[in-house]
Amino acid sequence: MANVAVATEWQLLCNRYYRKPLLYQMRWRHIDLSRNKVAAAPFGSPVAIILDDSKIVQLYSESALRKLRIFSSSGTLLAETVWKNPGGRLIGMYWTDDLNLACLVQDGTVYRYNIRAELVEPNVSFGKECFEQNVVECIIWSNSAACVTEGGMVFCLVDFGDPQPSKLAELDLELEGDVLCFAVVEPKYVMSGSVEVLLGVAEGGIVVVEEDSVQRVKDIGGEPLGVVSKLSVSGDGKWLAAFTGDGQLLVMPADFSEIKFSCNCELCLQSR
Known part of the structure; x- marks a missing residue:
């Protein structure tokens, strides 16, 4: 019976089993x-x-x-x-x-x-320019921070010790729709040496915002991205994970060159 109890702790996600053991009570x-x-x-x-x-x-x-x-x-x-x-x-x-x-x-x-x-x-x-709008989302990392305002403006502080805020290129919310999520690629992982902000927007795809440019990524290797509701960048800045509105988990290089891994999380949950 003990073996059966241990077996039920493992959950299948795609082709791997995971479990969450209780280490101690808080x-x-x-x-x-x-x-x-x-x-x-x-x-x-x-x-x-x-x-x-x-x-x-x-x-x-x-x-x-x-x-x-x-x-x-x-x-x-x-x-x-x-x-x-x-x-x-x-x-x-x-x-x-x-x-x-x-x-x-x-x-x-x-x-x-x-x-x-x-x-x-x-x-x-x-x-002041950020002060005049409402911040709706933020990411804080290391000793830096980035935020998005209600008007779609993106601001960055690269060092709390030497606070010199900068405004990145402006996003057209009428074209892109509301911001659903965002992630940051730290400056040390970007060729330009500036922070790169990735936004998931209501109109679908990922919008890449830098200091002087805005680029929209609609598909990866010919595959449409759809609406992205969650984004996460790996610790070394090389990989990006995106969770889409239809339950797909996608893993890709940070240059959006191809999809390395995909998983339909809804099907995984239904098969449990």
Whole structure:
């Protein structure tokens, strides 16, 4: 019977089996990750959690004040502070290379916290032009960040230590439709040495935005891409994974030369 129980832990995805073993129980209580924004630092480092203000949440017996909490990787509370920063809704947060928690809000301001939940000065801004629009999506990596505004403008900060925001080439939302997702190819992996932003748009395909150009990729090797709802770039900048609206997972080189791997995830789920 024990062997049968172990066998049921494995799930088939395409032609490979995977399982998620439970290593240990988290020590925190009343933490529902689905109702929080979460940022986990790499290599078993701290986990930051704050209630997601874009969702309707049910508070337990805790104070109604919204708190930023920092836990160890096992769920032990290390520090917390009341979130009272201006600038609108919290769009995203990420641990930087120097283990500061960068938090980007709607008006383009980046607030940084250390592991003791203390605010690190000075705050960083994407500039006046970004301030005048609402940021709707952001990606923070290393000590850098990129964001997309409601008007389809893309801004980048390549170094929090030397904040000089730049605006990339403008996107025509009337032509492309709403931005559904985006990913970033870091400057060190781009021949031009500038950041490259990849956007999945409602009209289908991927839009590549650089400092002075916008390119639309509609198909890969003659195969139409369709609507892309999720994008992810590999750690070495060489590969791109795209999840399409019809349930296809596609893996391709970052130059879009061919599709190396494809999987119909809906069929995989139906076969389970």
